[in-house]
Amino acid sequence: MRIILLGPPGAGKGTQAVRMSQKLGLxxxxxxxxxxxxxxxxxxxxLEAKDYMQKGLLVPDGLVSRMLRDRxxxxxxxxGFILDGYPRxxxxxxxxxKLLKEDGMSVDVVFYLEASEPVVVQRLSGRLVCRECQANxxxxxxxxxxxxxxxxxxxxxxxxxxxxPETIKKRLEVYRSDAQPLVSYYEKAGKLRxxxxxxxxxxxxxxxxGFVRSQDDSLKV
Ligand code: AP5
Numbered sequence: 001m002r003i004i005l006l007g008p009p010g011a012g013k014g015t016q017a018v019r020m021s022q023k024l025g026l027x028x029x030x031x032x033x034x035x036x037x038x039x040x041x042x043x044x045x046x047l048e049a050k051d052y053m054q055k056g057l058l059v060p061d062g063l064v065s066r067m068l069r070d071r072x073x074x075x076x077x078x079x080g081f082i083l084d085g086y087p088r089x090x091x092x093x094x095x096x097x098k099l100l101k102e103d104g105m106s107v108d109v110v111f112y113l114e115a116s117e118p119v120v121v122q123r124l125s126g127r128l129v130c131r132e133c134q135a136n137x138x139x140x141x142x143x144x145x146x147x148x149x150x151x152x153x154x155x156x157x158x159x160x161x162x163x164x165p166e167t168i169k170k171r172l173e174v175y176r177s178d179a180q181p182l183v184s185y186y187e188k189a190g191k192l193r194x195x196x197x198x199x200x201x202x203x204x205x206x207x208x209x210g211f212v213r214s215q216d217d218s219l220k221v
Contacts, residue, residue: 001026001080001216002105004087006182007113009171010120010127011197015136016113016205017084023209024219027076031064031085033134034071036160054161056170058088058178065095072099080108089178093185108215110186111208113197117172124168128157142201 003026005013014030021028035053038046045067049059058064068086071077087093100106115123126139128148132155137144144150148157162171186192193211195204213219 001108001212001219002100003080003082003212004107004110004186005082005084005113006110006179006186007197008115008120008175008179009168010123011113011115012123012201012204013084013113014134015201016208017082018135019201019205020082020209020212023205024082024212026080026082026219029068029071029077029081029083029086030134031068033085034067035059035064036134038067054167056162056167056174058174061089061091061095065092065099068096069099087182088175090181090185093182107186107189107191109193109212110191111211112183112186112192112194113204114194115197119198120172121165121168124163125165127160127163129160130155130157132156 001024003020005017007013014032017028017030020026035046035049039050039053040046045063048063052059064086072081083096087096097106123138123141126141128137128139128144129135130137130150130153133150133153135150135152136142137150137157144157149155150157161167183192195207197204
C-alpha cells in the first residue's frame with residue numbers, strides 16, 4: 001500500500017505515520033525528517049534547504065523531488081510506504097505520480113488530516129522531538145516520562161527551530177495557499193479520505209489503520 005498523509009503543520013502526520021508504520025510494517029518516509037537530517041549533517045542539499053525551512057517556506061521542488069527519488073531507490077519502499085510531508089503542491093503531486101508510474105505503481109490512499117488552527121498552534125508550540133530517533137512528544141499532550149529525555153531511545157529532546165510562533169504562522173500561510181488544489185487533485189482521483197484530526201490520537205489512528213487493512217488483507221495482523 002502506498003499511503004499519503006496530508007494536512008497542515010501540527011495535524012499529526014509525523015506522529016501518526018510512526019504509529020501506522022509500526023502497526024502495518026510499512027516504512028515511514030518524511031521529507032521534513034530527511035531534510036532535517038541533511039541539514040544537521042551539513043550536506044550540500046541540507047545547507048541549501050536550511051534557510052527555507054527556518055523561514056517556514058517550502059524548499060524548492062527540484063531539490064525535494066531528487067531527495068525523494070533517492071529514498072525510493074532503497075529496497076524497503078518496494079511493497080509500499082507511508083509518505084508524510086510530500087506532496088506539498090500540485091507540481092510535487094504530478095512528480096510523485098510520474099515517479100511511481102516508472103515502476104508501474106500509483107498512490108492507493110490519501111488521508112487528509114483536517115485540524116483547526118488553535119489546535120495546531122497549541123500542538124506545534126509544545127512539540128518536542130528526539131535528536132536521535134526523531135520521536136515526537138508534547139509538553140502537555142504527550143510529555144516524556146523524564147524531562148527532555150526520549151522515552152524510546154534515551155536521546156535528548158529539543159524544540160524545532162521552525163516551531164517558534166512567527167514561523168508557525170508563516171508555515172500555516174504557505175500551507176493554506178497550496179493545500180486546496182492538492183486536496184481537489186486527490187478528491188477527483190477518488191483517493192482522498194477526510195479525517196477530523198482534532199480528535200484523540202488513537203481515534204484517528206484506528207480509523208486509518210482500519211481502512212488500510214480493509215483494503216489490503218496482507219496487512220492484517
Ligand atoms: P515537515 O517536517 O513536513 O513539517 P510540517 O508539514 O510543517 O508538519 P509538522 O511536522 O510540523 O506537523 P505534523 O503534522 O507532522 O505534526 P506532528 O505529528 O509532529 O516540514 C518542515 C519543513 O521542511 C517545511 O516547512 C519545508 O520548509 C520543508 N519541507 C518538508 N517537506 C517538503 C516538501 N515536500 N517540499 C518542500 N519543502 C518541504 O504533531 C505535532 C504535535 O502535536 C506533536 O507534539 C504531537 O505529539 C502532537 N499531536 C499530534 N496529534 C495529536 C492528537 N491527535 N492529539 C494530541 N496531540 C497530538
